[in-house]
Amino acid sequence: MAHYKIMGQDPYWMNFYGLMILTLMEILAVGTDLGPAANSLGTEEKVLTLWILTIIAIPKFIMIAAIFMHLYGDEDSGILTMTALFPAFFILIMVLFVGLTHPNAASGLPDWCRPGNYGL
Amino acid sequence: MSYDDPHHPSPWGPHDWKHGSPHNSWAPFILSMGVAIFLFTLAGAFKWGEFQGWGKVPLIFVGLGVVGFGLLIWWRQDISFGVNGEVFEPKAAGAPFQNIDIRKVAMWVFLMSEMMVFTSLFSTYMRYRFGIASCQTVFESGEWVEGAAVICFEPASHLIASSWFHIAPGAINTFALIISSFTIVQALRYAKMRDIDEDVRRRKITRYLGTTWFLAILFLTMKMIEWFLGFPLPEFLHEFNHGDSTINSLYTEGYLINADHYQHHEYDTHYLESNGHGLDHDSDLYAMMEAGTHPGGHMMANIQVSATTFYVTTGTHGAHVFGGIIGLSYMTLKAARGGYTPDNAVSIEYFGLYWHFVDLVWVLVFPFFYLY
Numbered sequence: 001m002a003h004y005k006i007m008g009q010d011p012y013w014m015n016f017y018g019l020m021i022l023t024l025m026e027i028l029a030v031g032t033d034l035g036p037a038a039n040s041l042g043t044e045e046k047v048l049t050l051w052i053l054t055i056i057a058i059p060k061f062i063m064i065a066a067i068f069m070h071l072y073g074d075e076d077s078g079i080l081t082m083t084a085l086f087p088a089f090f091i092l093i094m095v096l097f098v099g100l101t102h103p104n105a106a107s108g109l110p111d112w113c114r115p116g117n118y119g120l
Numbered sequence: 121m122s123y124d125d126p127h128h129p130s131p132w133g134p135h136d137w138k139h140g141s142p143h144n145s146w147a148p149f150i151l152s153m154g155v156a157i158f159l160f161t162l163a164g165a166f167k168w169g170e171f172q173g174w175g176k177v178p179l180i181f182v183g184l185g186v187v188g189f190g191l192l193i194w195w196r197q198d199i200s201f202g203v204n205g206e207v208f209e210p211k212a213a214g215a216p217f218q219n220i221d222i223r224k225v226a227m228w229v230f231l232m233s234e235m236m237v238f239t240s241l242f243s244t245y246m247r248y249r250f251g252i253a254s255c256q257t258v259f260e261s262g263e264w265v266e267g268a269a270v271i272c273f274e275p276a277s278h279l280i281a282s283s284w285f286h287i288a289p290g291a292i293n294t295f296a297l298i299i300s301s302f303t304i305v306q307a308l309r310y311a312k313m314r315d316i317d318e319d320v321r322r323r324k325i326t327r328y329l330g331t332t333w334f335l336a337i338l339f340l341t342m343k344m345i346e347w348f349l350g351f352p353l354p355e356f357l358h359e360f361n362h363g364d365s366t367i368n369s370l371y372t373e374g375y376l377i378n379a380d381h382y383q384h385h386e387y388d389t390h391y392l393e394s395n396g397h398g399l400d401h402d403s404d405l406y407a408m409m410e411a412g413t414h415p416g417g418h419m420m421a422n423i424q425v426s427a428t429t430f431y432v433t434t435g436t437h438g439a440h441v442f443g444g445i446i447g448l449s450y451m452t453l454k455a456a457r458g459g460y461t462p463d464n465a466v467s468i469e470y471f472g473l474y475w476h477f478v479d480l481v482w483v484l485v486f487p488f489f490y491l492y
Contacts, residue, residue: 012309016302023298027291030281030491046492053487060483068301069476076220083228084235091239099246 004073015067022060026053132193145197151190158183168378168424209466227470231477234440238481241433245488248425249273255421259387262405266417269380274423276430278384279375280346280490285353285360285367289342290490294482296342300335301479303328304472307455311465318458325455325468332475333448339441343434347371377431380422389416430489437485440478447471 006014029052038048066072071081131144161179165172210222217225253261255272264270280286307328310321345351350369358365374382385391389409392399399406408414451471454460460468 012302012305016298019298019301020295023294026294026487026491027287030287031284050487050492053491057483057487061480064301064476064480064483068305068479069473076224079216079220080224080228082216083225083232087232087235087239090236094236094239094243095246098240099243100250101247 011067011073015063018063019060022056022063026056029053029056132196145193147190147194147197149190150193151187154183154186154188154190156183157186170378221466223466223470224473227473231473234477237436238433238484241429241436242484242488245429245433248429249275252425255384255387255419255423258421259419260400260403260405262403262408262414264419266415267420269382269420269422271422271425273426274375274382274384274421275426275489275492276370276375277490277492278386279370279373281492283361283367285357287490288367289346290486293339293342294486296335296338297479297482300332300339301476303331303335304468304475307332308465308468308472311460311468312462314462321460322455322458325460326452329448329452329455329468333445333452336441336445336448340438340445343438345369375423375427375430377424377428379427380424382421382423383418384421387419387421390418434485434489437478437481440481444471444475444478447474 004011029049033045034048034052035045038045041048065084071077071084074080131146158180161176161183165176165180211219212222212225252271252273255270255274256278258264258270258272280290307325310316310324310328313321316324346369348369348371350367350372352366353361353364355365361367370376373384389399389405399409405414405416409416448471451468
């Protein structure tokens, strides 16, 4: 259990309040007309919404992992955080090399990296 | 080697925890085999969302039975943990986890594998989302003719985030999971309190675990409403829903994994003209219709890829919630019988780690699948 306080208050309650506020902000970001703001930034409304949602999701993710899952403030927090981050390398590979490639990449690859054409 | 040797107990259990944690067990192998049989036969029972007959159904239950058998062995081994009221929480001896509870480390390793599962689902979604033109883009490009389906990506958010009413089930679920993450932490807090009356502790833990259970049930109920049922609106709200009296489910809207003739009113030039929205004047379709080279009409789309990525990802998450409900049912009953003390409160902590992980995944699923 947590042996610290956030702004002098119970960390779980503070975390809970913070998460509720961030979630409310997410829903408002989707419900609000961001068209004019997106135009002034030279982008589409959906892209701006995605950025806002991503920016809000990051602190939410950290707040749940750090405080509710005790990856902050406990004796074993350090090594367990490292454990939790261990798959990060594989996650990066999946997101960058699978998630962001084109579905037709396999057929669009140059000859030398297709099966049977390894230049041997 | 004899199974009577307490240092090398039976892999079928139960174990003698006084001699350390068990590290020989058939349970993981049997469980894996059961899950494999279950998933292969379940997948084989459906083709493009259509039920393929009862032929493979018995095998599905065989898979479930093997899973149950594996769980039983695991249970039998783990139940010896608390025999005669004794509590043993073995610590890891080797680097880098020295002196950390073995079960806690195991839970984190399990969560790591879960991260990989959801990452594969997310990367699949990203690949198709960015790699296939959205239906809106295809519609405005004019590269379609009425009556022939075009392959395009239709995000579920187009339906879900179209109004406050449509987004309500997902939004309620988001709050439900965050509140449930908090209630399980509170259950753990009271379970670990030593300077508290036993009966007060029992009631507090039961109340908080029960609330978590209720919120998990609410989550799946909302999901069912969103996917299959929809919901009616009171009359005074009809005007805020284009005069419609109901909020349709995704099923009713035709957002299905086998949807190869999907139609949406926003991809209908006649609807857009008659409802005053009109076509985007900067679009190619508008220019083509003005020039008389495109007759307009109602675009038909094949959205199987987009619907599949949505249902598989949110369904996998929902399955995790269901698994949590099973665990919570047992734990709530145990708490009601006064089964938790500060000495065995770690069980709540380890389940809590799983439950927070389910919440973490939803933190990403909700914005990227429901709102964007």
